[in-house]
Amino acid sequence: MPYFGSEETVKELKRALSNPNVHADRLRYKNYISKVIRMKDLDSWAQSEVLTFLLRYRPRSDDQLFDILSLLDSFLQSAHAHVTVATLRLFLQLASAHPAVQADALLRTSAPLLATCGAASRELRFAGLCHVQQVMRSQPGLFGTHYKRFFCGYSEPTYIKFRKMEILVELVNDENVSLVLEELRSYCTDVSPELAQAAIAAIGRIARTYSEKCLDILTGLLALKQDHITSAVIQTFRDLVWFCPQSTAAVCQTVEACVDSPQDSEGKQALLWLLGEHGDQISSAPYVMEGYIDGLKTELSSAVKMELLTASVKMFLCRPAETQDMLGRLLHYCIEEESDVCVRDRALLCYRLLQRGVEETRKVVTGPKSDPSMSVLTGRQEEPISQWTATFNTLGPLSGRDLCPQTAVISAADQPSSSAEKELLPDEEISLSLGSPLSHETFEKMWLDLEILHRQTLGSPRPRTAPDTLQAALQLVKIQTLAFTPGDTVPWKAYIYTRSTGTLILAELLQGDQQAPGSDESLVVSVKQQPVNQHAIRGFVSILKSVLQTLNVDSS
Amino acid sequence: MISQIFILSTKGDHLIYKDFRGEESKDSINGFYEMVTALSGDQPPVVMSYKGLHFIHARQGGLYWVASTKTNPSPFTIIEFLNRLAALTKDYCGSLSEKSVRMNFALIYELLDEMVDFGYIQTTSTDILKNFIQTEAVSSKPFSLFDLSNVGLFGAETQQSKVAPSVAASRPIMSSRGEQGGKNEIFVDVIERLSVVIGSKGVLMKADIQGEIRIKCFLPTCSEMRIGLNEELSIGKSQLKGYSSAVRVDECRFHQAVKLDEFDTFRILKVCPSQGEQTVMQYQLCDELPCAPPFQLFPSVEKDYVNRVLIFLKLRCDLPPKSTALNVSITVPVPKGSTSMSQELSSPDQTAELQPKNKALLWEIPRFPGGAQLSALFKVDVPGLSSASLLEVGPVSMSFELPKQTCTGLQIRFLRLSPTQTGLSQRWVRYVTHSDSYTIRI
Numbered sequence: 001m002p003y004f005g006s007e008e009t010v011k012e013l014k015r016a017l018s019n020p021n022v023h024a025d026r027l028r029y030k031n032y033i034s035k036v037i038r039m040k041d042l043d044s045w046a047q048s049e050v051l052t053f054l055l056r057y058r059p060r061s062d063d064q065l066f067d068i069l070s071l072l073d074s075f076l077q078s079a080h081a082h083v084t085v086a087t088l089r090l091f092l093q094l095a096s097a098h099p100a101v102q103a104d105a106l107l108r109t110s111a112p113l114l115a116t117c118g119a120a121s122r123e124l125r126f127a128g129l130c131h132v133q134q135v136m137r138s139q140p141g142l143f144g145t146h147y148k149r150f151f152c153g154y155s156e157p158t159y160i161k162f163r164k165m166e167i168l169v170e171l172v173n174d175e176n177v178s179l180v181l182e183e184l185r186s187y188c189t190d191v192s193p194e195l196a197q198a199a200i201a202a203i204g205r206i207a208r209t210y211s212e213k214c215l216d217i218l219t220g221l222l223a224l225k226q227d228h229i230t231s232a233v234i235q236t237f238r239d240l241v242w243f244c245p246q247s248t249a250a251v252c253q254t255v256e257a258c259v260d261s262p263q264d265s266e267g268k269q270a271l272l273w274l275l276g277e278h279g280d281q282i283s284s285a286p287y288v289m290e291g292y293i294d295g296l297k298t299e300l301s302s303a304v305k306m307e308l309l310t311a312s313v314k315m316f317l318c319r320p321a322e323t324q325d326m327l328g329r330l331l332h333y334c335i336e337e338e339s340d341v342c343v344r345d346r347a348l349l350c351y352r353l354l355q356r357g358v359e360e361t362r363k364v365v366t367g368p369k370s371d372p373s374m375s376v377l378t379g380r381q382e383e384p385i386s387q388w389t390a391t392f393n394t395l396g397p398l399s400g401r402d403l404c405p406q407t408a409v410i411s412a413a414d415q416p417s418s419s420a421e422k423e424l425l426p427d428e429e430i431s432l433s434l435g436s437p438l439s440h441e442t443f444e445k446m447w448l449d450l451e452i453l454h455r456q457t458l459g460s461p462r463p464r465t466a467p468d469t470l471q472a473a474l475q476l477v478k479i480q481t482l483a484f485t486p487g488d489t490v491p492w493k494a495y496i497y498t499r500s501t502g503t504l505i506l507a508e509l510l511q512g513d514q515q516a517p518g519s520d521e522s523l524v525v526s527v528k529q530q531p532v533n534q535h536a537i538r539g540f541v542s543i544l545k546s547v548l549q550t551l552n553v554d555s556s
Numbered sequence: 557m558i559s560q561i562f563i564l565s566t567k568g569d570h571l572i573y574k575d576f577r578g579e580e581s582k583d584s585i586n587g588f589y590e591m592v593t594a595l596s597g598d599q600p601p602v603v604m605s606y607k608g609l610h611f612i613h614a615r616q617g618g619l620y621w622v623a624s625t626k627t628n629p630s631p632f633t634i635i636e637f638l639n640r641l642a643a644l645t646k647d648y649c650g651s652l653s654e655k656s657v658r659m660n661f662a663l664i665y666e667l668l669d670e671m672v673d674f675g676y677i678q679t680t681s682t683d684i685l686k687n688f689i690q691t692e693a694v695s696s697k698p699f700s701l702f703d704l705s706n707v708g709l710f711g712a713e714t715q716q717s718k719v720a721p722s723v724a725a726s727r728p729i730m731s732s733r734g735e736q737g738g739k740n741e742i743f744v745d746v747i748e749r750l751s752v753v754i755g756s757k758g759v760l761m762k763a764d765i766q767g768e769i770r771i772k773c774f775l776p777t778c779s780e781m782r783i784g785l786n787e788e789l790s791i792g793k794s795q796l797k798g799y800s801s802a803v804r805v806d807e808c809r810f811h812q813a814v815k816l817d818e819f820d821t822f823r824i825l826k827v828c829p830s831q832g833e834q835t836v837m838q839y840q841l842c843d844e845l846p847c848a849p850p851f852q853l854f855p856s857v858e859k860d861y862v863n864r865v866l867i868f869l870k871l872r873c874d875l876p877p878k879s880t881a882l883n884v885s886i887t888v889p890v891p892k893g894s895t896s897m898s899q900e901l902s903s904p905d906q907t908a909e910l911q912p913k914n915k916a917l918l919w920e921i922p923r924f925p926g927g928a929q930l931s932a933l934f935k936v937d938v939p940g941l942s943s944a945s946l947l948e949v950g951p952v953s954m955s956f957e958l959p960k961q962t963c964t965g966l967q968i969r970f971l972r973l974s975p976t977q978t979g980l981s982q983r984w985v986r987y988v989t990h991s992d993s994y995t996i997r998i
């Protein structure tokens with residue numbers, strides 16, 4: 001990686017980031033993490049790589065946590081959006097036990113996030129909007145004053161406009177509701193029918209809290225007599241009545257005055273449902289329904305026919321006199337002449353129910369008139385931040401469904417030692433212990449008896465320190481040195497041993513031997529163990545590596 | 557990280573393909589193209605998934621710039637990288653189009669080689685890259701100072717008040733190994749995007765200005781440049797406003813390489829520009845428009861006879877008298893089912909046409925002098941007109957370009973290069989305001 005700055009930084013980064021055992025020791029933490037976080041020397045791509053790597057680290061204590069956070073503080077306001085968002089994600093994840101810190105981080109990055117929502121590049125704008133949506137799941141009030149930024153621009157592509165409308169719906173509060181509604185109203189007459197329908201649906205969602213204003217707007221839209229608008233408005237009314245029963249009376253009045261019927265099947269179904277469910281409040285309901293029944297032969301959609309059946313039966317229960325005749329005709333047609341099996345079966349079901357009597361039918365057909373889960377109008381539930389931190393700053397929010405959650409762990413192809421890493425999480429680290437010292441004879445005997453279980457090139461040469469320093473350093477990590485050859489002999493050898501989780505590990509460090517491949521430049525370790533535990537060997541080797549690297553750094 | 561990068565034209569031609577990790581085969585390109593063309597208008601195309609591979613793409617210069625990945629990286633990183641790749645291609649090739657990419661494919665492959673290593677982004681800085689890029693760019697049309705056919709002219713604040721055509725900035729940057737041909741020039745653009753919504757009674761409902769200062773540098777070696785902005789520039793929202801008409805912005809962001817030690821006191825930016833284009837400063841001003849909105853519309857919509865709508869538009873330009881607006885185009889939505897239109901325009905260079913597919917009428921004015929007022933009368937035939945249809949003559953959207961002025965009033969007082977250049981180097985400054993979205997409600 002020649003471009004990351006100076007050679008020094010490259011070496012240190014390489015070492016720190018390829019060492020999974022950096023977490024294990026406080027000594028290492030100070031050496032490596034602090035050096036890794038010399039990020040001002042790096043360019044922005046490297047910074048965001050480092051931040052992604054740092055997601056794996058779990059601070060051992062609050063002090064460490066705040067150390068790291070204060071070192072990274074300045075990157076929350078970086079000029080590059082990807083660095084800011086990566087830092088924000090790190091903050092949110094590391095400080096999961098400190099909601100005040102999380103809230104503060106979110107507040108400070110709200111301005112840069114908003115800036116990406118207005119960026120010149122559309123794709124960046126889209127990414128910014130999706131992430132603002134995520135943030136608003138936990139902190140809906142954060143962007144309330146900046147609602148004007150989410151008004152749709154004329155030339156924006158539809159997918160951006162859809163997201164902006166979704167955000168506007170969630171931003172609405174008492175102060176800005178009239179302006180937001182006016183803005184949404186102007187989108188309802190847009191050229192593109194999908195956009196108009198989305199805008200009308202958005203008004204419908206706002207209507208659950210601010211019914212009168214929205215109903216006025218929706219009624220006004222009906223007057224335009226445009227097919228797609230009328231259909232969307234009626235569907236919105238149906239949803240509104242379900243979620244917000246107190247608006248039923250107003251809705252029914254409007255539907256009554258609306259003479260034009262929708263042309264598409266979704267709209268027709270919605271209208272029929274409204275007529276059937278609240279037929280008692282709409283005086284002209286039976287006559288509208290009669291119109292549909294008479295036109296049944298030309299009706300193509302079976303969903304509409306089934307809705308018509310259910311609605312007619314419901315209407316019959318509340319207004320029998322007017323409906324009886326047409327219900328009879330409807331059932332006759334559906335049972336005798338209808339070709340679609342589902343419709344026919346539904347008609348037979350209705351017929352048999354009615355045969356058993358009105359009470360039975362009423363019990364089966366009528367249900368709750370509004371959403372039973374909405375007892376009291378509660379505010380939006382705020383989700384805890386931890387629910388979405390895992391997918392923040394990944395492709396998840398942009399694609400609309402959860403991608404394979406490869407959040408902090410880079411795929412196995414990248415890191416050859418990743419399998420070792422999975423087992424070396426700080427919770428399950430290898431602990432070495434000295435135990436009783438081995439005598440030379442015992443060591444020699446065991447060495448000759450056992451087979452070599454593992455041999456590896458360590459990648460770093462013998463430290464140029466005095467042997468005592470090496471011994472002391474190894475002692476610090478609970479590895480006992482049995483013997484080593486004097487400093488300048490070639491080949492240089494050392495014999496070390498340690499105990500871990502019930503096994504005894506013996507190892508030989510070798511450098512400069514003609515017969516051992518690869519040992520010219522770096523140390524080769526051969527490990528023997530009793531009893532066999534590969535997991536412990538791996539842990540041992542990595543601890544050994546880190547000690548040697550520390551010593552190499554300190555001595556160079 | 558990034559598994560493959562490819563560039564496709566709008567028709568799906570493979571222009572560039574580079575595989576970094578050998579994880580996927582080349583058929584993913586066809587898979588991507590089918591998916592992206594099959595999307596309906598409302599589905600977001602930016603991120604798509606295909607057989608375990610994720611595609612992230614950006615559209616620039618009419619081409620698809622696509623990165624595919626098997627992991628789940630940060631979308632901001634990939635999108636910014638793709639935008640930066642497009643910007644670098646534009647710098648090296650002069651312009652960004654299918655033709656220039658086709659002619660310079662060797663250069664682009666070389667760029668990709670140096671920029672990305674095994675899927676990890678290494679660097680996108682022109683300074684470092686130019687040491688490694690050997691290929692020369694092939695430009696599609698030879699650069700000539702005599703090409704004055706473009707209307708958009710540069711204005712410069714040098715002593716001689718010279719003017720250069722706008723294509724002067726769109727030539728390829730010279731590699732350091734090339735002959736010392738070409739002039740040492742540096743172009744500084746102050747570009748603002750205006751986003752305004754005016755309500756039905758002429759009340760300003762929303763006004764946002766997003767601005768950038770961009771430098772395009774053709775100097776072969778880096779020398780420090782000092783850019784002086786207005787001394788009275790104030791940043792941040794404050795309740796106190798002085799008596800003078802001070803230039804104000806809400807917030808600004810700077811490029812990493814800009815040194816801000818003299819910014820607080822003297823509003824001077826110090827930067828060593830690398831070759832090519834870079835954005836030195838980005839600023840924005842929200843909810844406030846220091847100057848008057850450039851256009852005011854006085855519409856009147858009536859029903860005339862049985863099936864005709866009369867739309868009378870009076871458009872007034874509130875710019876100072878010496879300035880003009882260029883390429884003004886006004887889009888007025890018309891009721892559904894409009895069949896034909898007749899118009900009365902005040903001058904022959906304006907054009908208007910009805911576009912039934914977009915359900916709108918488009919009125920175009922090439923040059924609109926400041927302080928002038930233009931009016932137009934349109935008679936649209938709509939069979940089956942009802943009174944409610946008049947409500948469909950909806951919000952009017954405008955797009956225009958205002959050369960030589962900035963709405964915030966931000967000016968570059970001076971541009972000084974530290975004198976390490978041999979020979980003369982010319983400095984050009986340009987101010988432009990574009991309309992991002994200018995909507996007037998009726």
